Amino acid sequence: MYTTIYYLCAPLLCLRWVYKSFKPPQYREPMRERFGIVRRQQTSSIWIHAVSMGESIAAKTIIEKLLKLKPDLNIVVTTTTPTGAKQIIEGLGDKVIHHYSPCDLPGTIKRFTKRIQPSALVIMETELWPNWLHHLKSKNIPVILANARMSEKSAQKYLKFRTLSQQMMSAFKLVLPVNEKDAKRFIRLGVSPERCVTTGNIKFDQVFKSNGDESYFHSWENNPSTLVWLAASTHKGEDEILLKAHQKVLESLPEAKLIIVPRHPERFDEVSDLVAELGFSFHSRSQPNTWNDDNQVMLGDSMGELMLAYKLSDIAFVGGSLVLIGGHNMIEPASLGKPVLSGPHVHNFSEVYRELSTQGGAKTVDSVESISGAVTRLMLDQQERQLMGQKALAVVEQSRGALDKTVNQLEPFL
Structure with missing residues (x-):
C-alpha cells in the first residue's frame, strides 16, 4: 500500500522538484x-x-x-x-x-x-x-x-x-x-x-568553523558599547515576533543591534520586506552598498557564515523554536560561550536543551515581551551575560x- 501510494505521488514529486528549481x-x-x-x-x-x-x-x-x-x-x-x-x-x-x-x-x-x-x-x-x-x-x-x-x-x-x-x-x-x-x-x-x-x-564533538570575513558586522564590532543579539535560523511565523521584540529592546537600549538570519535562502526577500515594513533602518550582509553603522537591523542573507555571526554576537536566539519546527542546533552558540535563548518547541534537541537550561546556559522565551525582556536584561548585565555563556560552554565541554x-x-x- 505504501509503495502504491508513493508511485501515485511520484509525478507530484517531480513537479515539486521542478517548482523548487526556481528557488x-x-x-x-x-x-x-x-x-x-x-x-x-x-x-x-x-x-x-x-x-x-x-x-x-x-x-x-x-x-x-x-x-x-x-x-x-x-x-x-x-x-x-x-x-x-x-x-x-x-x-x-x-x-x-x-x-x-x-x-x-x-x-x-x-x-x-x-x-x-x-x-x-x-x-x-x-x-x-x-x-x-x-x-x-x-x-x-x-x-x-x-x-x-x-x-x-x-x-x-x-x-x-x-x-x-x-x-x-x-x-x-x-x-x-x-x-x-x-x-x-x-x-x-x-x-x-x-x-x-x-x-x-556527535554534535557536541563537532568543530564549528567560523567561515567568512572576520568583519561580519563591519564597524559595529569596533564600538565596544554596541551590543548585538542574533536571531538565527528563523522560520515563517517567528520573524515578526523577533523584530517586534527588537522594537521593545530599542526603547530601553537605542544602540542595540539585531542580526536576523532566516533558515532558508528563499525567504531572504520575504524577511527583508518585513523588516522594511516594520520601519527599521537596516542593511543586508550581501549588499555592501547598504551597510551603515547607524542601522538597527542587519539581514544575514549570506551562506556559510552563521558561526561567524554567533561568534561576534553577544546573545543568541536559536530559531525554529517559536513554531512547531522543533528547534535548531543550540550547541553551535553554546560552544562559543554565548548565552542561548530559545522558544518552547525544542523537540529536535530536547536532551541538549534540557541540559543547557538546567545548568543555566539557556533560557526559554515565548513572546515579544519575554524575548525583549531577556535580551534587555542580558545586555544591561554584562556579568550575567558572561556567566550564562560560560555555563553553556561548560555543558558542551562535559558532553x-x-x-x-x-x-x-x-x-x-x-
Whole structure:
C-alpha cells in the first residue's frame, strides 16, 4: 500500500522538484539522481545518508574521522537538500562522492545500490524509508542508524503503523541513539536491545568553523558599547515576533543591534520586506552598498557564515523554536560561550536543551515581551551575560566523546 501510494505521488514529486528549481536553483540539478541514475562505482562503497545541513555537519565529522583511520575508504554521501549538499561538497570536496538521495521506490533503490555497490549504509539521525530498508535487508547489506534520535511524538506516530515500523526496525544491524530515552523508544518500536548502543550526541564533538570575513558586522564590532543579539535560523511565523521584540529592546537600549538570519535562502526577500515594513533602518550582509553603522537591523542573507555571526554576537536566539519546527542546533552558540535563548518547541534537541537550561546556559522565551525582556536584561548585565555563556560552554565541554564511541561501533562494518 505504501509503495502504491508513493508511485501515485511520484509525478507530484517531480513537479515539486521542478517548482523548487526556481528557488533555489540547485534543486534542478539532481533530477536524474532522485531516480537512482548515478555514476557507477568500480569498487564497493560505504554509503552515508544525511538529510539537510544539521545531519550533514554531523556526517562530515564522522567521515573525517573514518578517513583518518582508513584513507582509502570509498565513501558515497547522499543528502536531501541543497544546504546539506553544500556542507558536504564544500567541507569534504573530492574526498567523497556526493549524490542527492534517491526517492523511495523499489526500482530506484535497486538501481542506485547496484551502481554504488554499498557494503554498508549509515543513516544519520532519523531518516527511515521503508523500501530502502527492505531492499538493503534483502541483500544482507548492514544498515546503521548513527546519532539516532526519536522523540516521543515521532514514536507515537510510528506506533500507529506498528507492522511497517517493526519491519523497518528489523532492518537495522545497529542503532546508536544519542541518549537512553531515545534508545528505549527505538526498542519499543522493534529494535533488538542488543543492537541498540547509546553513544551520545556527535554534535557536541563537532568543530564549528567560523567561515567568512572576520568583519561580519563591519564597524559595529569596533564600538565596544554596541551590543548585538542574533536571531538565527528563523522560520515563517517567528520573524515578526523577533523584530517586534527588537522594537521593545530599542526603547530601553537605542544602540542595540539585531542580526536576523532566516533558515532558508528563499525567504531572504520575504524577511527583508518585513523588516522594511516594520520601519527599521537596516542593511543586508550581501549588499555592501547598504551597510551603515547607524542601522538597527542587519539581514544575514549570506551562506556559510552563521558561526561567524554567533561568534561576534553577544546573545543568541536559536530559531525554529517559536513554531512547531522543533528547534535548531543550540550547541553551535553554546560552544562559543554565548548565552542561548530559545522558544518552547525544542523537540529536535530536547536532551541538549534540557541540559543547557538546567545548568543555566539557556533560557526559554515565548513572546515579544519575554524575548525583549531577556535580551534587555542580558545586555544591561554584562556579568550575567558572561556567566550564562560560560555555563553553556561548560555543558558542551562535559558532553564530548560521542564521536569516538560512534566510530568504534562503525569500524567492524568498514
